Amino acid sequence: MAERQFDVIINGGGMVGLAFVLALRGSGLRVALVESRLPTPWRAEQMQNRVSSLTLASQRLLERLGVWPGLASARISPFEAIHAWDAGGGVRFHARDLGEAWLGHIVENGLIQQILFEAVQANTETSVFAPASIEQVNRDDAGALTVRLEDGRRLGARLLVGADGARSLVRDWAGIGVRQRAYGQRGVVATVRAEHHHDLVARQRFLAGGPLALLPLADGRCSIVWSMPEDEAEATLDMDEPAFHAALSNASEGVLGEVLESESRAAFPLRAMHSERYVAPGFALVGDAAHVIHPLAGQGVNLGFLDAASLAEVLCQAVRRGRDPGALATLRRYERWRRGDNQLMQSAMDGFHWLFSNRDPVRGLARNLGFALTDRAGPVKRRIMEHAVGLRGDLPALARP
Ligand SMILES: Cc1cc2nc3c(=O)[nH]c(=O)nc-3n(C[C@H](O)[C@H](O)[C@H](O)COP(=O)(O)OP(=O)(O)OC[C@H]3O[C@@H](n4cnc5c(N)ncnc54)[C@H](O)[C@@H]3O)c2cc1C
Incomplete structure (x- = not known):
């Protein structure tokens, strides 16, 4: 018998949860x-x-959830352009092409999590159990x-x-399987200062071993994500600073x-x-518990936020109609809404990875053609951008322009 009764329990208080x-x-x-x-x-x-x-x-x-001002007053880094290139060509996008001031912002994960957590704690409607973990889950007929919970407390819902990340336990309790593959790569991250200012441009160079992203920070430095084969990542971590700076x-x-500097x-x-x-x-998954994608387009948490807002919207509608929030018919609406979009993004990332991660001349030709066509074809470029920055698509109300 549960000691405390809830409607919804969320396991995992990362950014998405x-x-x-x-x-x-x-x-309600x-x-x-x-x-x-x-x-x-x-x-x-x-x-x-x-x-x-x-x-x-x-x-x-995040604005509509009331947490953006807290982030903005702490530290956010806007960027107004994106430049992606490889040895054979490149493509540039600018915010003014979309009539926007910025294309996005770089924000520290720890800051996002802290500001969201403070807002959750300030909200008396939610009971927070942290640090705590679930030991066992039962669902009756x-x-x-x-x-x-591990400490013996029992909660009903x-x-x-499951917002408990890539190794989700909720996914296991729900009996949901996964399809996965390792890229055989690691993402080397660091904060670096270069000779020149980044001019508010987010840059990505595609190399045979994987993409290198240089994300502009408000203090003129860049946060890098450099994807590379595992053994090269090990060697890169072992480099002394001058060697790392020269390699970068x-x-x-x-x-x-x-x-x-780095x-x-x-x-x-x-x-x-x-x-x-x-x-x-009785179960639903959001964020990395549902999907983990290559960071090359920086979409992981953005997709997770859309999952969170879509599931909340579906549940709010269900409550208004007096429906059970755990009923499969309710939850399937969320799955139909989000899974296809996330699959598309994942396939696109896999396609990029395949196209860029080698020196095959045929793929090189395809890349150059793709860059040239995208850069010149205004409407195509605009559509790609609108999707990437979140101005288009079947967005939940909380994220709609
Ligand atoms: C190198 C790299 C760069 C990236 N760059 C970007 C980017 O630029 N843009 C972008 O959108 N995405 C990016 N991503 C992806 C992004 O970091 C993830 O998509 C995001 O962190 C997922 O958030 P989440 O809340 O779903 O999961 P997580 O961040 O994994 O959070 C899960 C939470 O659940 C908790 N938890 C786990 N297990 C339990 C349990 N059993 N009980 C209770 N709590 C539990 C954890 O403590 C944690 O707080 C990047 C990823 C990598 C690896």
């Missing part, structure tokens, strides 16, 4: 959040090496879920949402001059994963 909790505010649903770790406090004097490139859709969503200057073709070098494994389903009776 926290945004989901806030999106449910005012729904009784909500609980379970998170195993308290967020590490964000510090203004230390730029974190894990950052996200937030789309305009994510910005709108009538659809009532009982969740047992109709729906358990070379890999970026000196587009910002020489790299002069800090917080680290590497993260890269893989692709997609859950076979996003929902099961």
Whole structure:
């Protein structure tokens, strides 16, 4: 027998889980959040090496959740142009082509998580269990879920949402399988200062080993994500600073001059994963629990935010109609809404990865042709941009222009 009764329990208070909790505010649903770790406090004097490139859709969503001013007053880094290139050609996008001031913002993950967490804690409608973890989940024939925490407390609910990242336990409890593959790459991240200012341009150079992204920061430095084969990543982590700076200057073709300083070098494994389903009776998955994509287009958390807002919208409609939030028919609406879009993005990333990650001359020709066509064909370029920054597509109300 549960000691406390809720309608929805969210497992995982990362960026996506926290945004989901806030999106449910005012729904009338009784909500609980379970998170195993308290967020590490964000510090203004230390730029974190894990950052996200937030789309305009994510910005709108965070504005409507009331947390954007908190981010903006702490530290956000806008960019107004994107330049992607390889040895044979390139393409440029500018915010003014879309009539926008910016194409997006670079924000530290730890800052996003902290500001969202503060907003969740300030919201008396939500019960927060952190640090805490779920040990066992049971669902009876009538659809009532009982969740047992490690400390023995029992919580009741109709729906358990997995926002617990790539290794989601909720996914296992729901019996949902995954399709996954390792790229055999790691993403080397660091914060670097180069000779020249980035001029508010987010840059990406496609190299045979993987893409190198130079994301512009407000203080003139760049946050880099350099995808490369595992063994090269190991060697890159082991390099002394002069060797690392020289390798990075070379890999970026000196587009910002020489790299002069760097800090917080680290590497993260890269893989692709997609859950076979996003929902099961009494269960739903959002964010990296449902899909992990290559960071080359910086879309992971942006897709997760759209999942969170879409699922919240579907649940709010269900509540208004007096429906069970854990019923499969309700949850399937969310799955139909989001899975196709996320699959498309994942396939596009896989396609990019295939096209760019080698020296085959035929693929080289295809790349150059693609760059040239995209750069010259105005309407095509505009559509690609509108999708990438979140001005187009079947967006949830919280993220719509
Ligand atoms: C190198 C790199 C660069 C990237 N760059 C970008 C980018 O520029 N833009 C972008 O959009 N995306 C980017 N991504 C992807 C992005 O980081 C992820 O998509 C995002 O962090 C997913 O957020 P999430 O909240 O779904 O999951 P997570 O961040 O994994 O959060 C899961 C949360 O659940 C908690 N948790 C886990 N298990 C349990 C449990 N059993 N019980 C309770 N709590 C639990 C964890 O503590 C954590 O707080 C990048 C990824 C990498 C690797």
